[in-house]
Amino acid sequence: MLEPQKGAQPAAPVFYTWVATADAFQRMLQALQGAARIAVDIEADSLYHYFDKVCLIQISTRDETFILDPLALHCLEPLGPILANQEIEKVLHAAGYDVFCLRRDYSFQIQNLFDTHLSAQLLGYEQLGLSALMEKLLGVAHSKGRQRDDWSHRPLEPEQLEYAAMDTHHLLELRDILEGQLLGKGRLDWACEEFHELLAASPPEREFDPDGFRRIKGSRDLTLRELAVLRALYLLRDGFARELDVPPFKVLNNSVLIDLARKPPLSPRSLYSRAGISYRVARRYSDDICAGIRDALRQDPSFLILPARGPWKPPSNDTKARIERLKKWRQRKGEELSLPVGVVFPGTLLETVAANPPANVDELRAFEGMRAWRVHEFGLEILDTVQQRS
Secondary structure, three states: OOOOOOOOEEOOOOOOEEEOOHHHHHHHHHHHHOOOEEEEEEEEOOOOOOOOOEEEEEEEOOOOEEEEOOOOOOOOHHHHHHHHOOOOEEEEOOOHHHHHHHHHHHOOOOOOEEEHHHHHHHOOOOOOOHHHHHHHHHOEEOOOOOOOOOOOOOOOOHHHHHHHHHHHHOHHHHHHHHHHHHHHHOOHHHHHHHHHHHHHOOOOOOOOOOOHHHHOOOHHHOOHHHHHHHHHHHHHHHHHHHHHOOOHHHOOOHHHHHHHHHOOOOOHHHHHHOOOOOHHHHHHHHHHHHHHHHHHHHOOHHHHOOOOOOOOOOOOHHHHHHHHHHHHHHHHHHHHHOOOHHHHOOHHHHHHHHHOOOOOHHHHHOOOOOOHHHHHHHHHHHHHHHHOOO
């Protein structure tokens, strides 16, 4: 366990109920149905599997903490109505990924959310991780040493289960402190709007992008023929990863793909001694890798030439002036509220408003991504700033 920082006390042992049978699941459901709010977290295995999945669901009430094993139970459907119940508040930390996974794997729809990460962000905390907030606000040290564990492995160690239980065991207490601070600063309405937007904008299913090779660091420095090899390797890697059910980076990482594109192997055998290529991958796929490279080198790489973009038009002088005025206003407002400038007014939204200056509050409110709390708190100031003459 990591040593707690000065001022934090090692966490007391967390008592939890392991839920891996139908009877234990029913008892947990009964306990949750009578709760006004519950803390929820998940552990997934995205670092170890191509097709990642929820491996644990931790849930705490004021009195009990449960660790649910979804790999041992065949039907979690009865949990859905509790997560969707508007009368029960669900408290999560950095809820986006959890909400997405629970929706993807079980069609659960979470309603009535309180996100402690978003709350801390709106309060201006610099360190937003759960461990940092627990230490600062509760004086409890929570080790991060198990974050990268393979949660699909069974049986789990007692230390892993205690770590997982800690993620929700103190979360309701943390929520109460943050809510009090939001109320004290008049920002609870800000947070509630952000919670609503998070639930409405849960990220879509991640899909493989066949053009993702263009975003690999170093790809822009390759010749067109080398880029063709990189594309072939990128596509092969995804197929290998699906077959092995591991993340693509565990087959060949991006730097290895770039190196192979620049310096193709002389033979399949040479891949056994190539830096960054495991014996497992070389033994299983060296022939496929070399054949893919040969095919790519035989191709006419001109198909990779992207169509010319239209001429870029720089922002007008008036737009540039509005951007600068808005940035100066945002900086002053961030200092006044003790908030990062990106929380006060995101950069992309700032540039959009500067390029299309609103004439009134209604037009300001209509911008995509604009929050009602920003219009309420800053609307008149923003209008005055964009409408000033240079």
